[in-house]
Amino acid sequence: MALRFITSAALGLVLLGSAGSAMAQVVGGGTGAPPPAGPVGVPLGPRDPDPEPHMFVSTAVDVGFQYLRPRGSVGYGNPWGTWVGVDANPLVSGTAAGGYAGLRVALPPVDLRAGSRYIYSFSKSFLPIKDSYARRDIEYDDGDPARYLALEGELTLSPIVGPGYILSESSVTYMTGVPEDQYVYTEQLRIVAAAPWIFRQRLGYVFPIAADGALKLGIVGEYLRDPDRETDTVRGGILLRFRLFEDLEARANFVPVLFSPDELGIKGGDFGQLGIRWTWAEDL
Amino acid sequence: MSFGRAVAGLIALFVCWGGEARSAVAAPTRSATLGATQAPQGAPSAPASEPDDHVRPGSGKFERGGGDSLVWRNSWKRYSVGNGVLTGIALTTFITAYAIGPNPEEPWTSHIGIDEEAREWLRAPGYHWRQRAEDFSDIGLTLAVSYPVLFDSLIVSSWYRNSPDVGLQTALIDVEAISFTLAIQSLANLASSRERPYGRTCGTELDPNTADCVNDNRYRSFFSGHTSVSFAAAAVNCVHHTQLPIYGKDGALAPCIGGFAVAGTVGALRIVSDFHYLTDVLTGAFIGTGVGIAVPLVLHYRKDDADGRGLGSEGIEVRLIPTPGGIGVGGTF
Numbered sequence: 089m090a091l092r093f094i095t096s097a098a099l100g101l102v103l104l105g106s107a108g109s110a111m112a113q114v115v116g117g118g119t120g121a122p123p124p125a126g127p128v129g130v131p132l133g134p135r136d137p138d139p140e141p142h143m144f145v146s147t148a149v150d151v152g153f154q155y156l157r158p159r160g161s162v163g164y165g166n167p168w169g170t171w172v173g174v175d176a177n178p179l180v181s182g183t184a185a186g187g188y189a190g191l192r193v194a195l196p197p198v199d200l201r202a203g204s205r206y207i208y209s210f211s212k213s214f215l216p217i218k219d220s221y222a223r224r225d226i227e228y229d230d231g232d233p234a235r236y237l238a239l240e241g242e243l244t245l246s247p248i249v250g251p252g253y254i255l256s257e258s259s260v261t262y263m264t265g266v267p268e269d270q271y272v273y274t275e276q277l278r279i280v281a282a283a284p285w286i287f288r289q290r291l292g293y294v295f296p297i298a299a300d301g302a303l304k305l306g307i308v309g310e311y312l313r314d315p316d317r318e319t320d321t322v323r324g325g326i327l328l329r330f331r332l333f334e335d336l337e338a339r340a341n342f343v344p345v346l347f348s349p350d351e352l353g354i355k356g357g358d359f360g361q362l363g364i365r366w367t368w369a370e371d372l
Numbered sequence: 373m374s375f376g377r378a379v380a381g382l383i384a385l386f387v388c389w390g391g392e393a394r395s396a397v398a399a400p401t402r403s404a405t406l407g408a409t410q411a412p413q414g415a416p417s418a419p420a421s422e423p424d425d426h427v428r429p430g431s432g433k434f435e436r437g438g439g440d441s442l443v444w445r446n447s448w449k450r451y452s453v454g455n456g457v458l459t460g461i462a463l464t465t466f467i468t469a470y471a472i473g474p475n476p477e478e479p480w481t482s483h484i485g486i487d488e489e490a491r492e493w494l495r496a497p498g499y500h501w502r503q504r505a506e507d508f509s510d511i512g513l514t515l516a517v518s519y520p521v522l523f524d525s526l527i528v529s530s531w532y533r534n535s536p537d538v539g540l541q542t543a544l545i546d547v548e549a550i551s552f553t554l555a556i557q558s559l560a561n562l563a564s565s566r567e568r569p570y571g572r573t574c575g576t577e578l579d580p581n582t583a584d585c586v587n588d589n590r591y592r593s594f595f596s597g598h599t600s601v602s603f604a605a606a607a608v609n610c611v612h613h614t615q616l617p618i619y620g621k622d623g624a625l626a627p628c629i630g631g632f633a634v635a636g637t638v639g640a641l642r643i644v645s646d647f648h649y650l651t652d653v654l655t656g657a658f659i660g661t662g663v664g665i666a667v668p669l670v671l672h673y674r675k676d677d678a679d680g681r682g683l684g685s686e687g688i689e690v691r692l693i694p695t696p697g698g699i700g701v702g703g704t705f
Contacts, residue, residue: 354510
């Protein structure tokens with residue numbers, strides 16, 4: 089039922105098109121339902137206990153106001169547990185286009201990915217070097233749009249400790265295509281950076297707070313180091329995760345900047361999620 | 373039967389390049405329904421002919437299905453393919469008008485006295501605070517739009533009250549109302565090409581190479597999209613709460629007041645941030661509220677004959693009409 093519901097909702101809310109009464113009717117409702125299945129206090133999944141590895145295709149789609157972030161994966165293993173494969177996700181917004189593709193190894197509680205991200209900006213240019221930047225500065229447009237390739241590696245750890253789990257995300261980014269005498273604003277990391285290296289570490293603790301563990305709160309801190317620009321950025325805040333149905337989770341991030349050489353406002357913090365994530369997988 | 377009949381050809385508002393004309397409102401249904409959308413605890417089963425009216429009492433606990441379920445009345449018009457077509461036309465209009473953009477060659481740059489006074493009073497004193505106001509108006513807009521869909525429709529209606537059918541209907545109606553608002557707003561941007569208040573500071577306070585000075589965004593002042601969309605979201609959500617006991621009986625006041633308070637704050641912050649004039653914000657609030665009330669009442673929440681006529685009565689119909697150049701929208705009142 090949840091799968092049908094989100095299929096209808098995704099079509100209606102994102103494509104905003106022709107979801108009709110037929111869709112509304114398939115979701116049913118009105119009768120009782122069991123509480124959400126799955127372990128309490130742990131990250132989403134595993135929801136398929138089948139230990140037999142197999143080839144699969146899966147998606148995770150993040151939907152919210154003004155954003156749609158689909159991610160597709162093809163792999164071997166259990167898509168809700170241990171698997172290896174490739175990830176890809178397109179990027180299209182009003183200001184840029186591009187995409188990410190890379191390898192992925194999931195071995196809970198360890199998740200490792202490595203790949204490349206290409207960004208083609210429609211209007212934003214590389215930035216002239218300054219000591220500090222404001223929100224208007226990162227929208228600089230000298231007629232030559234910024235284009236660059238970033239090689240990324242990220243290690244995520246989510247070991248269960250106590251009632252919740254520790255969340256650790258360590259990433260390294262190597263950017264190519266950025267002129268030496270200019271900086272770039274990266275929407276992925278939300279900082280003004282000098283190429284090529286950027287390091288990032290997020291650390292936090294996520295724990296259940298209500299609804300039999302379906303609602304979780306995370307308290308996180310984040311540190312970014314740009315050795316070429318010689319700047320440090322610190323963020324801190326909260327994450328909310330609400331597992332509504334087996335395949336659907338409401339998500340919210342509120343991680344503002346605590347310390348930075350720049351004044352980017354919301355463009356410098358992690359406010360990028362206030363929406364839902366739908367996950368799906370199918371055997372090949 | 374009706375007080376009058378008017379067929380409004382709103383072709384200029386919703387222009388499309390083709391497609392099958394479908395009735396946006398189905399023939400009125402006259403079946404009896406429950407008197408309330410929330411049945412009392414332990415309500416007996418509904419008649420076999422109306423299985424949709426069965427209501428499941430919840431446990432009262434904060435868990436999936438813990439709340440009493442909601443029911444979409446049989447007399448109310450569900451979001452149909454016709455509504456989907458209308459929403460698609462509105463979004464196509466919005467995207468097309470946005471892509472074309474205003475005309476920077478012939479902008480509207482003259483100033484209105486009340487706008488200048490309001491700007492003098494409300495505009496933040498420095499760039500730093502204007503940027504903060506812009507940030508908070510963006511956050512406010514996100515909250516205003518996300519709250520009805522994410523919290524009320526998905527979490528409360530679909531999850532807590534275990535009524536995904538109602539949750540889906542209210543979410544789609546939210547999207548419909550916001551889409552109509554965006555279409556009107558983008559056409560107004562296109563037609564007016566009004567320069568934003570900060571435009572006169574490009575080259576002095578603002579770097580002339582800033583995207584906001586270079587791009588046509590500089591001429592999208594009339595009318596405020598942030599404000600109109602926030603008010604549309606507040607209004608349509610308020611109508612939902614007046615028709616459905618989403619927060620329980622007599623629970624409509626708080627979400628209505630809260631929604632309009634957030635929308636009003638967003639509008640004020642658009643002036644503080646120097647992105648809009650007072651008239652841009654007032655127009656946006658008026659149009660957003662109007663669309664947010666009219667869309668659910670006219671197209672979906674119909675009254676039974678016993679409830680009397682008026683907005684939402686069965687005497688109102690809205691139809692898509694094929695024309696040589698595309699599709700028009702007509703209505704019977």
